[in-house]
Amino acid sequence: MKTVKDYIRTIADFPHEGIMFRDVTTLFADARGFRMAIDQLLHPWAGEQIDKIVGLEARGFILGGAIAHQLSKGFVPIRKKGKLPGQTISQAYKLEYGEAIMEIHDDAIRPGEKVLIVDDLLATGGTCGAAIQLIERLGGNIVGCSFIVDLPELGGRKLLEGLGMDVNVLCEFEGA
Ligand SMILES: O=P(O)(O)OC[C@H]1O[C@H](OP(=O)(O)OP(=O)(O)O)[C@H](O)[C@@H]1O
Numbered sequence: 419m420k421t422v423k424d425y426i427r428t429i430a431d432f433p434h435e436g437i438m439f440r441d442v443t444t445l446f447a448d449a450r451g452f453r454m455a456i457d458q459l460l461h462p463w464a465g466e467q468i469d470k471i472v473g474l475e476a477r478g479f480i481l482g483g484a485i486a487h488q489l490s491k492g493f494v495p496i497r498k499k500g501k502l503p504g505q506t507i508s509q510a511y512k513l514e515y516g517e518a519i520m521e522i523h524d525d526a527i528r529p530g531e532k533v534l535i536v537d538d539l540l541a542t543g544g545t546c547g548a549a550i551q552l553i554e555r556l557g558g559n560i561v562g563c564s565f566i567v568d569l570p571e572l573g574g575r576k577l578l579e580g581l582g583m584d585v586n587v588l589c590e591f592e593g594a
């Protein structure tokens with residue numbers, strides 16, 4: 419039987435030479451693969467209270483929307499700077515070279531709400547680390563972070579677990 423990992427395509431040298439890009443569009447395009455991924459992203463939290471699903475731009479929106487629908491809960495986007503129309507709070511985080519900024523609407527999560535974070539891929543953990551700070555600044559309680567792919571050599575999982583997060587990954591790939 420095919421696993422989630424079997425549906426993911428690898429494209430060499432995208433977007434830069436030397437990067438093995440883990441392309442989840444082939445997983446999303448397969449009805450069975452997509453459903454399997456959504457079910458497995460949620461599995462550790464079956465039966466737990468979750469109030470909001472937070473998805474990280476961009477592929478986390480696709481996953482977060484499907485999960486929010488499955489749970490009949492609200493979906494909240496965390497976006498790159500300048501994309502959200504309302505009042506936002508911002509959080510800078512480190513990239514390989516330089517810095518980027520993620521934002522969330524300041525009324526998107528109420529204090530005490532239980533939040534699940536979802537994204538397609540965990541690399542350095544910088545993006546999710548910024549999301550954690552934004553959600554906690556709004557008073558949200560993070561129940562966990564769920565990803566399709568982990569790149570263990572980049573250390574994101576260790577970083578998030580060091581922050582006390584429960585981390586669920588569906589598969590791992592070697593290299594960056
Ligand atoms: O753990 P990190 O090192 O922070 O990397 C993980 C992030 O990188 C990718 O998104 P990317 O920043 O390429 O943006 P995109 O989804 O908008 O293309 C991926 O979808 C994660 O969101």
Ligand SMILES: Nc1ncnc2[nH]cnc12
Pocket residue numbers: 437438439440441539541594
């Ligand atoms: N190898 C990779 N494939 C897809 N997205 C990524 N984001 C960071 N590294 C990546």
